[in-house]
Amino acid sequence: MSVVLSTVPFSPAERADYWHSLVSSTFIPLDVTLHEREPSVGTISSDRLGPLQISVVEAGPQTVSRHRRLIAKGGEEYMTVTLQQRGTARLTQGGRDVLVKPGAFSCCDTGRPFRREHPDDFRFTWFGVPKKELGMSDADLQTITGTLFSSHSGTSGLIAGYLARLADQAAGFDPYTGRQLAMTAVDLLAVLLRERQGRLDPQASEIARGMLARVKEYVLRHLADPDLSPERIAVAHHISVRYLHKLFSSEGITVGRWIHRERLERCRRDLSRPSGATQAVSAVAQRWGFVSASHFSRVFRAAYGMSPREWQASARHT
Numbered sequence: 001m002s003v004v005l006s007t008v009p010f011s012p013a014e015r016a017d018y019w020h021s022l023v024s025s026t027f028i029p030l031d032v033t034l035h036e037r038e039p040s041v042g043t044i045s046s047d048r049l050g051p052l053q054i055s056v057v058e059a060g061p062q063t064v065s066r067h068r069r070l071i072a073k074g075g076e077e078y079m080t081v082t083l084q085q086r087g088t089a090r091l092t093q094g095g096r097d098v099l100v101k102p103g104a105f106s107c108c109d110t111g112r113p114f115r116r117e118h119p120d121d122f123r124f125t126w127f128g129v130p131k132k133e134l135g136m137s138d139a140d141l142q143t144i145t146g147t148l149f150s151s152h153s154g155t156s157g158l159i160a161g162y163l164a165r166l167a168d169q170a171a172g173f174d175p176y177t178g179r180q181l182a183m184t185a186v187d188l189l190a191v192l193l194r195e196r197q198g199r200l201d202p203q204a205s206e207i208a209r210g211m212l213a214r215v216k217e218y219v220l221r222h223l224a225d226p227d228l229s230p231e232r233i234a235v236a237h238h239i240s241v242r243y244l245h246k247l248f249s250s251e252g253i254t255v256g257r258w259i260h261r262e263r264l265e266r267c268r269r270d271l272s273r274p275s276g277a278t279q280a281v282s283a284v285a286q287r288w289g290f291v292s293a294s295h296f297s298r299v300f301r302a303a304y305g306m307s308p309r310e311w312q313a314s315a316r317h318t
Contacts, residue, residue: 002171004045012038023064026055027128028075028110035061040121047170050179052186053128054167058086058121065115076111078128079141081189083151083163087122091115096146103152105160109145111138125167133186136193143196155195155213159188162217183266184220191216211237212247216258223263226289230255263288264303267296271308272315281308 005022007015019042020032026044040060047054082089082105089100093114100106108114111131131141151160166181173181191213215237222228233255234241248255270284285296285308300308 006043015039029070029073033063049182052182055126058123063117078110080108081127083125085123087120090117093146098148107144271312
C-alpha cells in the first residue's frame with residue numbers, strides 16, 4: 001500500500017518548513033530551496049519493493065542539493081534513478097551538467113555532492129537502489145552518475161519502460177513478487193552500467209544491444225523456471241537460437257552460462273540475508289530453477305569456494 005504525504009493541510013506560509021523535513025525524511029538529508037513566494041502544494045507517494053524504494057514526487061519550482069555536511073549525516077549508500085514526467089530538471093554531479101526533459105531519466109550517487117534544479121512545476125518518479133545490491137564499486141558507478149539517458153530506444157529505453165510499469169503497479173504486489181521484480185530492476189541497471197563502461201561489444205548495433213537487453217529482462221523474469229532454455233528464449237523473441245548465441249558471444253559468455261551465473265547469484269543473495277538462516281538450502285535452490293540439490297551444492301562450491309550451508313552459516317555468524 002502506498003504511503004502518501006502532502007503539504008495540502010498546511011497554509012502556504014507553513015509549507016516550506018514541512019516540505020523540507022518531508023523531503024529529507026522520505027529520501028536522504030537534503031537542502032531544499034523553494035522558488036515561489038507562496039509554495040505550491042507538494043506530494044510524495046512512496047512504495048517499497050524489497051530493497052527498492054519508489055517515490056512519485058509532484059511539487060513547484062525548487063532546488064535540492066546535497067553537500068558533504070549532509071552526506072556525513074547518512075544516506076550515502078544509494079544510487080538513484082529519476083524518471084522525469086513533467087517539467088525539466090538540471091542535474092549537476094561529478095563535473096557533469098545535464099538537462100533532463102520529460103521522457104528521459106538520470107542517475108545520481110547519493111554518496112557524492114549533487115544539485116538538482118527544477119525551474120517549473122514538475123513530476124518525477126524516483127527509485128532508490130542500495131549500491132551494495134548493484135555489486136559495483138563507487139568508481140564504477142561514476143560511469144552513469146550525472147548522465148542523461150533516453151527512454152526511447154536501446155537498453156535505456158527498455159529500463160525506463162520496465163521501471164515505469166513497476167512504479168505504476170508497485171502498490172499491488174505481494175512482498176515476495178515485489179522483491180523479485182525489484183531485483184530484476186537492479187540487474188537491468190547493472191546491464192546499463194556495464195554497457196556504459198564498454199563491457200558490452202561496442203561494435204554491436206543499437207538493435208543488437210536492445211535485443212540483448214530485452215532477452216536479459218525476459219531471462220531474469222523466468223529464472224525460477226527450471227525449463228528455461230535457449231530454444232524457449234529464442235521462440236519468445238522471434239529469433240533463431242544461433243542469433244541468440246551470437247548476442248551473448250559479444251560479451252564473451254554463453255546463454256547457458258549467463259543463466260547459470262544469475263541463478264547462483266540470487267541463491268547467494270537469499271542465503272546471505274538475515275532471514276536466510278532459517279531457509280532450507282534445497283528450497284532456495286528450487287526457488288531459482290535448480291532441480292537437483294546435490295548438483296546445486298557442487299556448482300555453488302565451485303563458484304564461491306564453500307558449500308551453500310557453509311555460506312549460510314557464515315552469513316548468520318556475521
